[in-house]
Amino acid sequence: MTMAAETVEASRSPGVPLLQADGVIMRFGGLTAVNNVSMTVNEGEILGLIGPNGAGKTTFFNCLTGLYKPTEGQVRLSGVALAPKPRAVVEAGMARTFQNIRLFANMTALENVMVGRYCRTSSGALTSILRGPKFKREEAETRARAQELLEFVGLGTSTDHLARNLPYGNQRRLEIARALATDPKLVLLDEPTAGMNPLETRQASDLIFKIRDTGLAVVVIEHDMRFIFNLCDRVLCLVRGETLVEGTPDEVQSDPRVIEAYIGTGTDTDEDAEDSP
Amino acid sequence: MIKIPDIPESVVVRHGAKAWPLALAGAGLLMTGSLLSWSGDPQVLGDLSISFNPGGLQIQALALALLAVVLLLAHKGPLTSLGQWADTALGLRALATWALLFMVMVVVAITIEAGGLINIDPGGWISLLGAVLLFAAARLVLPRETRDPAEAHLPGWSEILVIVVLMAAILFGTAYALGLTDAWEFVLFLVFVTGVVIAGIRAGLLSWLGHVTPRHRHVLTLAAFAAAFFFPFTQNGSDANMSIASQILIFGAAAMSLNIVVGLAGLLDLGYIAFLGAGAYVGATLSTSAFATIGWNPPFFVVVLLGACVSGTLGLIIGTPTLRVSGDYLAIVTLGFGEIFRLSMFNLDGNNGPDLTHGPNGIPAIPDLAFGSFNFGDTHNVLGIPLARFSNYYFLLLVVIAFIILVFSRLNNSRIGRGWVAIREDEKAAEAMGVNVFGLKILAFVVGAFLAGMAGTIKAHQDVSVTPDQYIFLESAFLLAAIVLGGMGTVAGVMIGAVILKLLPEKLRFFSDYRLLLFGLLLVLMMRFRPEGLVASKRRQLEFHEEDEGLAVRVEGEFAEEVKP
Numbered sequence: 052m053t054m055a056a057e058t059v060e061a062s063r064s065p066g067v068p069l070l071q072a073d074g075v076i077m078r079f080g081g082l083t084a085v086n087n088v089s090m091t092v093n094e095g096e097i098l099g100l101i102g103p104n105g106a107g108k109t110t111f112f113n114c115l116t117g118l119y120k121p122t123e124g125q126v127r128l129s130g131v132a133l134a135p136k137p138r139a140v141v142e143a144g145m146a147r148t149f150q151n152i153r154l155f156a157n158m159t160a161l162e163n164v165m166v167g168r169y170c171r172t173s174s175g176a177l178t179s180i181l182r183g184p185k186f187k188r189e190e191a192e193t194r195a196r197a198q199e200l201l202e203f204v205g206l207g208t209s210t211d212h213l214a215r216n217l218p219y220g221n222q223r224r225l226e227i228a229r230a231l232a233t234d235p236k237l238v239l240l241d242e243p244t245a246g247m248n249p250l251e252t253r254q255a256s257d258l259i260f261k262i263r264d265t266g267l268a269v270v271v272i273e274h275d276m277r278f279i280f281n282l283c284d285r286v287l288c289l290v291r292g293e294t295l296v297e298g299t300p301d302e303v304q305s306d307p308r309v310i311e312a313y314i315g316t317g318t319d320t321d322e323d324a325e326d327s328p
Numbered sequence: 329m330i331k332i333p334d335i336p337e338s339v340v341v342r343h344g345a346k347a348w349p350l351a352l353a354g355a356g357l358l359m360t361g362s363l364l365s366w367s368g369d370p371q372v373l374g375d376l377s378i379s380f381n382p383g384g385l386q387i388q389a390l391a392l393a394l395l396a397v398v399l400l401l402a403h404k405g406p407l408t409s410l411g412q413w414a415d416t417a418l419g420l421r422a423l424a425t426w427a428l429l430f431m432v433m434v435v436v437a438i439t440i441e442a443g444g445l446i447n448i449d450p451g452g453w454i455s456l457l458g459a460v461l462l463f464a465a466a467r468l469v470l471p472r473e474t475r476d477p478a479e480a481h482l483p484g485w486s487e488i489l490v491i492v493v494l495m496a497a498i499l500f501g502t503a504y505a506l507g508l509t510d511a512w513e514f515v516l517f518l519v520f521v522t523g524v525v526i527a528g529i530r531a532g533l534l535s536w537l538g539h540v541t542p543r544h545r546h547v548l549t550l551a552a553f554a555a556a557f558f559f560p561f562t563q564n565g566s567d568a569n570m571s572i573a574s575q576i577l578i579f580g581a582a583a584m585s586l587n588i589v590v591g592l593a594g595l596l597d598l599g600y601i602a603f604l605g606a607g608a609y610v611g612a613t614l615s616t617s618a619f620a621t622i623g624w625n626p627p628f629f630v631v632v633l634l635g636a637c638v639s640g641t642l643g644l645i646i647g648t649p650t651l652r653v654s655g656d657y658l659a660i661v662t663l664g665f666g667e668i669f670r671l672s673m674f675n676l677d678g679n680n681g682p683d684l685t686h687g688p689n690g691i692p693a694i695p696d697l698a699f700g701s702f703n704f705g706d707t708h709n710v711l712g713i714p715l716a717r718f719s720n721y722y723f724l725l726l727v728v729i730a731f732i733i734l735v736f737s738r739l740n741n742s743r744i745g746r747g748w749v750a751i752r753e754d755e756k757a758a759e760a761m762g763v764n765v766f767g768l769k770i771l772a773f774v775v776g777a778f779l780a781g782m783a784g785t786i787k788a789h790q791d792v793s794v795t796p797d798q799y800i801f802l803e804s805a806f807l808l809a810a811i812v813l814g815g816m817g818t819v820a821g822v823m824i825g826a827v828i829l830k831l832l833p834e835k836l837r838f839f840s841d842y843r844l845l846l847f848g849l850l851l852v853l854m855m856r857f858r859p860e861g862l863v864a865s866k867r868r869q870l871e872f873h874e875e876d877e878g879l880a881v882r883v884e885g886e887f888a889e890e891v892k893p
Contacts, residue, residue, distance in 0.1 A: 118760065138759060138762050141760070153754050156870075159887055169743060169750075180734070190742070211887060216880050
């Protein structure tokens with residue numbers, strides 16, 4: 052933990068680009084799902100990624116995290132080009148959650164987070180069989196760090212619960228804790244408030260602020276406009292796989308093209324945009 | 329599994345009061361009958377023809393009746409304080425059902441073996457009548473309030489005592505079962521054991537045991553190994569059963585190794601016997617047999633290591649390209665690999681390529697192992713009990729199995745084991761969380777192959793000869809069946825599965841033509857009623873019952889309890 056705290060302090064320098072995606076294109080056969088999207092995430096920043104259904108937000112996420120190999124374009128983290136392999140991306144310091152929760156349902160909350168520590172630990176088969184002091188130390192550290200992270204996201208009392216037995220909102224939190232366990236510099240959250248009630252949504256934004264305050268950068272995909280505009284330092288709007296607008300929440304919020312992209316006709320506020328049919 | 333329709337409630341209410349004395353009378357009749365002569369023909373089913381000198385089957389009937397009496401007294405009577413922890417009514421029903429089945433089968437067996445109903449003595453009829461009465465009355469016994477046996481906090485020593493007694497019973501039971509030469513007697517003993525076990529399950533005693541054993545895991549392991557260790561001493565120097573026992577251990581060692589691949593990493597391997605074969609061929613070619621093709625005879629522990637490494641390397645070679653495919657495809661590729669191995673061994677006879685294996689003739693006359701002056705072929709006396717050839721191999725294999733189990737459980741209970749579970753749960757998510765999916769799959773493959781290779785080198789010496797036809801696909805299928813039957817990912821389950829799959833064919837020789845049919849049926853039934861196997865790994869149980877909320881809550885509690893020291 053002390054090591055993590057140090058890196059946190061060192062990396063708290065807003066304005067320095069952390070993640071740079073240049074001209075990412077993702078084609079599936081004849082369909083271009085992501086067309087020449089560039090995005091920069093600065094250190095310690097919360098960036099919102101919005102767009103109507105099918106705009107290619109999740110596909111873009113998958114390109115960033117190596118689940119898809121982008122047809123063209125490059126993704127760099129701290130200036131180093133990322134290999135399009137999920138494991139390499141995690142090891143480089145970028146972790147993610149999934150739109151439809153993908154926890155290890157039959158593992159306990161603690162075990163889920165401990166799996167997240169996998170890439171930061173190194174006990175191999177021989178060490179595990181011989182059970183030397185290194186194994187015991189590493190295992191104890193993994194457990195302690197996992198417990199710490201569960202407390203950080205507010206699941207300190209659910210340690211021994213099976214992931215599948217947790218309430219929906221807590222499953223989302225657990226997924227975030229699991230992502231944080233990989234010691235990332237940047238976390239990508241894919242619709243972290245989908246299916247949540249207003250209270251849970253507010254708690255989620257508190258948690259994201261809390262994550263940012265530890266020095267991490269956060270990218271959030273979301274449909275809940277009020278949530279996004281309250282939370283984010285900058286917002287990027289994707290429509291049909293292309294960047295429509297990028298700017299501060301105020302700029303994006305007032306941009307008529309964004310409103311048009313979402314509901315087709317102009318409305319006064321985003322609040323109405325959400326509620327109107 | 330078999331659902332006997334319930335008795336209408338009105339009948340139960342009207343006659344409920346009579347049930348208890350009737351059941352007691354039934355148990356008494358069963359006991360009285362069992363003390364008398366059952367069969368007029370002393371030649372069949374052991375000797376059941378002497379009154380007041382019960383034979384094996386009569387003692388089993390007595391035991392069933394005695395258990396019924398204990399359950400009855402626990403239900404209502406002097407033992408009620410004990411009975412509150414167990415579901416005595418359900419336990420009694422199951423016991424009575426199986427006692428009836430037992431007696432009916434005894435009558436049928438005597439009739440068939442001795443030729444006619446005339447051979448059944450009054451004692452047999454009295455026992456059957458008692459069983460019928462017990463069965464009917466047990467159906468009327470009303471269930472009563474029970475408390476969760478998990479709440480019963482017995483002193484630690486008494487729990488340990490239960491484990492020790494259980495292990496002793498298993499040791500005694502196995503020795504007894506192996507000693508039975510008559511198929512009917514063996515089948516009836518199985519019915520007896522099944523009846524007792526099922527009654528235990530129904531009464532909730534087994535779930536209590538499941539609660540107690542994790543707390544005393546070391547005691548359980550130790551007791552199990554002690555029971556296994558003492559087994560050869562019960563055989564009076566006879567090697568017939570020890571031959572079966574050491575075959576079981578070889579099979580069990582291979583099954584435990586495969587369990588790492590199938591049970592932990594979740595990879596389906598249908599050609600696994602090839603790795604055992606690779607070890608055996610290394611053991612054979614490096615032996616001092618006159619037919620050995622390599623003229624190098626290193627010490628045996630070097631051979632073991634070499635066999636394991638060759639097998640592990642084969643695992644690596646087959647795994648690297650094939651583990652990129654998953655599920656059914658992997659199963660087919662590994663099946664192909666198993667055949668490639670067998671056919672290669674079949675053809676490396678000098679006509680096609682080098683003469684390494686003597687082709688279909690294999691490598692015969694492999695001498696027994698000798699560590700210093702200790703020759704495995706000789707009979708050694710320990711405390712006046714002679715231990716012959718197979719006993720020696722048995723002890724060696726016991727050490728090997730202990731090693732395999734150690735590797736299995738330590739890997740399972742580590743960072744690597746967590747990675748395997750994550751891969752089984754959601755491979756994509758595991759990858760996205762930084763788990764080295766491909767590496768861990770290869771690791772499972774190589775470790776599994778390595779351990780099987782080790783066992784293989786010993787198998788070569790124990791079997792005296794190594795031929796390709798020992799490593800046919802059917803053997804791989806049986807290994808997999810042992811795991812599925814016993815319980816994927818568990819130690820106890822797979823060992824039980826291995827014992828069942830190796831012991832039954834030996835004891836039911838008359839059935840050998842139909843054994844595949846029997847196993848097929850057994851597997852179908854298992855898949856339908858208990859897909860997680862006889863001994864369920866909790867995690868696997870959850871995976872097989874994704875809809876069962878109650879189970880999830882229950883298992884959660886058990887996990888939490890295990891974490892606590």
